Amino acid sequence: MEDNGTIKKMMIILSKATLENVYACFVLANGARMEGIEAEIFFTFFGLEAVHNKKLDHLHxxxxxxxxxxxxxxxxxxxxxxxxxxxxxxxxxxxxxxxxVREFIEILSASGVKLWACKLAMDMFHYKKEDLIEELDGVLTVGDFYKQGSGVGTHMLFI
Amino acid sequence: MDKMIAGKTISVTEEGFMTDFTQWDKTIADAIAAENSITLTSRHWEVLDYIQTEYKNEVPLSIRKIGKSGVVDIKEFYQLFPMAPLKTATKIAGIPKKVSCI
Known part of the structure; x- marks a missing residue:
């Protein structure tokens, strides 16, 4: 298979819920889709707040x-x-x-960005799937997330 | 640089964006669309008309604006112009590449 170094997929891990980090993550994911690059976000630890229905409108x-x-x-x-x-x-x-943040999530989802919540962090914070946004594509383990990222041209980014 | 599109000599950037809108016509749009594996339907034309109107009114384009246009939602926009929709659509519409990140 030819590999000229082109980025085909961005796997972004968001571990923080401060507004500047959430926006950095969302802009990078949206920017990828705008260039025809696939994008997936894994929300873990405090990053989960960005997809928590009661918290995402109140990020600071x-x-x-x-x-x-x-x-x-x-x-x-x-x-x-x-x-x-x-x-x-x-x-x-x-x-x-x-x-x-809420409108940005709608845009990302409509643009085909996959949104995943981290299972371990959800257990730790006692979050249930119903607490999270309906655009969420699922709850994954780290192993599942790596599997999602398999293939030539995938890049991973930790925020 | 010059490029032959639909039998006419058209001036474009290295990425294939037209630099002189007066050279644009619908046959050129069809040809650029074909290069991007797209066959233009009336739905595509509604979006292209909107994009050209916004450009003429000097309104900066973004995915968010397209989604709020009432012409097309973001999901359909990505279906009509797969891969990089805003880039591809502006290229077909004969207007310069947009430089914003959102």
């Missing part, structure tokens, strides 16, 4: 432990600071035509 950006926020860590820890930074960021995102 991290103001503490994030030097790029350019604010003193102690200020970032004040009550309401995360919410303020998050609402500012959401306003900027709307300006550049970036959908919110």
């Amino acid at each position: 950006i991290a103001t503490v432990g994030n030097p790029a926020m350019h604010m003193p860590t102690m200020l970032g820890g004040l009550p309401g600071m995360e919410a303020l930074a998050t609402s500012m960021m959401k306003k900027e995102m709307e300006k550049i035509d970036m959908p919110d």
Whole structure:
């Protein structure tokens, strides 16, 4: 089989639910589909919150432990600071035509991105399948996820 | 660079996007579509008309906008123009490649 190094499939593992990480993951997956590359996302650990029906509309950006926020860590820890930074960021995102998390999931699903939840993390957080979005394609073990990624031209990315 | 499309000399980029919309016509659209293994139906034309109108009105195109257009939903858009839909559709419509990530 000819392999010229072309990327055929992106397998993205999302382990965090801070807004900036969720968006990075979603933009990469959507961008892959726009180029004709297959894409699948494995939501694990805190990444599960991005597909949890009651939590996905309330994700925040991290103001503490994030030097790029350019604010003193102690200020970032004040009550309401995360919410303020998050609402500012959401306003900027709307300006550049970036959908919110729920709409983004709909776009990804309609674009053919496969969305998988990690079984182990679900057990750990006591999440049931009914707690998660209906666009979810299933609940997988790590082994299942690797099997999904088999084939020439697959790349894996951990966020 | 120049390329022969549907018997006419057309100026295109290396990726095959037309650089002069005045050279575009429906036979060229059919030929570019065929190169991408697509046979244009009336459904394709509805989408292509929408894309060209938005382009003429200088509205930046994105998958999200297409989905909200009322002309086609995202799922059907991917079915009509498989693989890279926005890229392929703009190429057939004779307008420049879009440069946004979303």
